[in-house]
Amino acid sequence: MNAHVKFAPAQAEPAAGEALIRFEGVSKRFAARRGQAEVRALDGIDLAVPKGAIVGVIGRSGAGKSTLIRLVNGLERPSSGSVVVDGVDVAGLDEAGLRGVRRSIGMIFQHFNLLSSRTVFDNVALPLEVAGVGKGAIRQAVEPLLELVGLSDKRDRYPAELSGGQKQRVGIARALATEPKVLLCDEATSALDPETTSSILQLLKRVNAELGITILLITHEMQVIKEICDRVAVLEGGRIVEEGGVFDVLTRPRHPTTASFLASVTGIELPPDVAGALQPAPVPGGQAVLRITFTGENATTPVISRLSTTLGIDFNILAGRIERIAGRPFGSLVVSLPGDEPGLSAAVAALGKLGLGAEVLGHVA
Numbered sequence: 001m002n003a004h005v006k007f008a009p010a011q012a013e014p015a016a017g018e019a020l021i022r023f024e025g026v027s028k029r030f031a032a033r034r035g036q037a038e039v040r041a042l043d044g045i046d047l048a049v050p051k052g053a054i055v056g057v058i059g060r061s062g063a064g065k066s067t068l069i070r071l072v073n074g075l076e077r078p079s080s081g082s083v084v085v086d087g088v089d090v091a092g093l094d095e096a097g098l099r100g101v102r103r104s105i106g107m108i109f110q111h112f113n114l115l116s117s118r119t120v121f122d123n124v125a126l127p128l129e130v131a132g133v134g135k136g137a138i139r140q141a142v143e144p145l146l147e148l149v150g151l152s153d154k155r156d157r158y159p160a161e162l163s164g165g166q167k168q169r170v171g172i173a174r175a176l177a178t179e180p181k182v183l184l185c186d187e188a189t190s191a192l193d194p195e196t197t198s199s200i201l202q203l204l205k206r207v208n209a210e211l212g213i214t215i216l217l218i219t220h221e222m223q224v225i226k227e228i229c230d231r232v233a234v235l236e237g238g239r240i241v242e243e244g245g246v247f248d249v250l251t252r253p254r255h256p257t258t259a260s261f262l263a264s265v266t267g268i269e270l271p272p273d274v275a276g277a278l279q280p281a282p283v284p285g286g287q288a289v290l291r292i293t294f295t296g297e298n299a300t301t302p303v304i305s306r307l308s309t310t311l312g313i314d315f316n317i318l319a320g321r322i323e324r325i326a327g328r329p330f331g332s333l334v335v336s337l338p339g340d341e342p343g344l345s346a347a348v349a350a351l352g353k354l355g356l357g358a359e360v361l362g363h364v365a
């Protein structure tokens with residue numbers, strides 16, 4: 001990688017505008033049953049989903065993601081706190097009230113939940129039939145949706161005749177049929193291969209951008225967050241341990257759980273011989289291996305040459321990568337340099353002064 005590499009100007013983080021969904025002090029407990037202790041699935045959740053944003057909630061199995069998303073359309077009710085959707089506290093609604101709110105909320109699922117006995121067209125039409133919409137109006141609504149998701153030519157096929165990605169496209173079209181303000185996505189790409197995942201995520205991004213639909217998604221994959229979300233909340237043990245704009249959270253994670261999710265999507269693999277030789281403690285006369293991170297704002301700094309000239313330290317570049325996170329460039333560079341003190345600490349401090357991230361990954365002989 002060129003130390004003088006220049007990035008395009010950074011885009012601003014989306015402003016946290018008016019919230020379309022707001023969780024306020026939400027806890028959810030499932031009562032003890034048959035010798036099993038009470039489960040605190042969610043504990044003191046405060047989360048705002050700004051209108052027009054794509055917000056992702058990431059967490060491991062059992063973290064409380066499904067419970068959180070099911071609170072939005074009233075499939076679960078909070079034990080305490082409120083879930084406000086478009087100005088209405090869902091927790092306080094009776095079944096008739098919930099039916100009203102649910103019309104403004106679409107949902108897609110990991111396993112698509114299509115009706116196998118209905119064609120593609122009839123699956124998409126189902127929510128409109130249930131709402132009592134006439135045949136002509138259904139046709140007028142469904143045909144553009146099939147066009148949007150790229151399935152016009154499959155309208156008379158049955159789910160069993162479709163690939164996973166095509167099934168999810170039907171799920172998306174069906175979720176959009178009632179012209180919702182919010183789309184809830186429950187692990188919508190977890191059953192798909194990486195390429196199909198990408199195409200579905202791009203479709204969701206279009207749905208957000210072109211139809212102005214706010215999206216709340218849950219996932220256990222950071223790649224999903226990285227590809228389409230504006231904001232992210234990290235859920236662990238029923239609590240949000242970190243929340244913010246995707247670029248900030250992914251480039252400067254503050255919680256170890258976030259960092260562990262990130263291992264697969266940001267940064268770079270060390271060359272195998274270096275990774276194998278890495279030791280935690282300094283090796284006398286050896287080299288330190290340093291990960292330097294560059295963000296859009298500071299990446300125009302000619303780091304390596306400046307450190308070489310001002311500190312007289314020579315770096316070897318071991319690996320490098322520039323990627324885009326939330327549409328903004330983020331660079332990582334792994335270098336080796338003499339591991340002796342005080343030179344190493346001085347180099348780390350000098351990088352910090354230049355506004356760059358610097359993390360000692362370990363030492364090699």
Ligand SMILES: Nc1ncnc2c1ncn2[C@@H]1O[C@H](COP(=O)(O)OP(=O)(O)OP(=O)(O)O)[C@@H](O)[C@H]1O
Nearest residue numbers: 030039040041059060061062063064065066067068
């Ligand atoms: N109906 C229920 N009754 C009792 N416990 C429940 C119920 N639903 C969820 N839980 C418990 O609440 C906790 C959170 O579950 P939840 O399904 O929300 O997690 P998750 O993050 O979606 O996990 P996964 O990714 O495995 O679906 C878990 O301990 C789970 O066992």
